[in-house]
Amino acid sequence: MKMQRRHWLAGGVALAAAGTGAWWADRRLSPTPVLDGAETAFWQTAFETPEGGSLAVASWRGSPLLVNFWATWCPPCVEELPLLNAFHEKQAPKGWQFLALAVDRVEPVRQFLQRLPLRFPVGMTGFAGTDLSRSLGNATGALPFTVVFGPDGRAVHRKIGQVHEAELTAWAGSV
Structure with missing residues (x-):
């Protein structure tokens, strides 16, 4: 007993x-709530590309925009990038825009993109990207972190961790 x-x-x-x-x-x-003013600040931001160019986020306003925070040293980030490439191929003809924000250093990103080219723009945030992702509701700063902005510029979907095809499909149907 x-x-x-x-x-x-x-x-x-x-x-x-x-x-x-x-x-x-x-x-x-x-995800935690988006901080006051974070969406407005995001749309006023420009990111340097790995090649040294500039990406003005404001140019994509009015279209659905998927933003993915990633790093070359993050296995789940690297694993989901081919899925995001495929999703881009399906959604770009429907007006969707995509932006990969590398929370990383330029040289590793350049080397990575030679092995796995992304079919959409890549911006560099360096490690300051963690603060940006936190302002958009990623309290822990974990990677990967994905945000979908609607045509009105508001964050409508957010995901901490690796995205899956079913989630992407659901997001595409709701924006």
């Missing part, structure tokens, strides 16, 4: 720990 009680107690403790862990992970990976 005493042994059975220990098994039940151990099972209860394990269940509570698993539940707490799941709650903590969900809480940590759920």
Whole structure:
């Protein structure tokens, strides 16, 4: 009888720990509200390209815009980029715009893009991109982080972590 009680107690403790862990992970990976003024500030930003050019975000206002924060040293980021390339091929003819923001250094990004060219613009944020992503609702600064802006310039979808095809399809149908 005493042994059975220990098994039940151990099972209860394990269940509570698993539940707490799941709650903590969900809480940590759920986007927080966009900070006041962050969307306006984002649309007024220009990013340097890996080649030294400039990308003015304002030029894409009026179209759905998918922004993906990524880095060459982030395995889930690298893993989702081919999916984003494919999504770009489907959605660009429908007016969608795409921007990959590299939270990284220029040289590793240049080398990476030689191996896996992206079919959409890449902007450099350096490690300051973490602050930008936080202002858009990524409280932990985790990568990858994806934001979809509607034609009105408002953030309508946000995802901390790797995106999946079903999410992209749902987003495309709702914007």
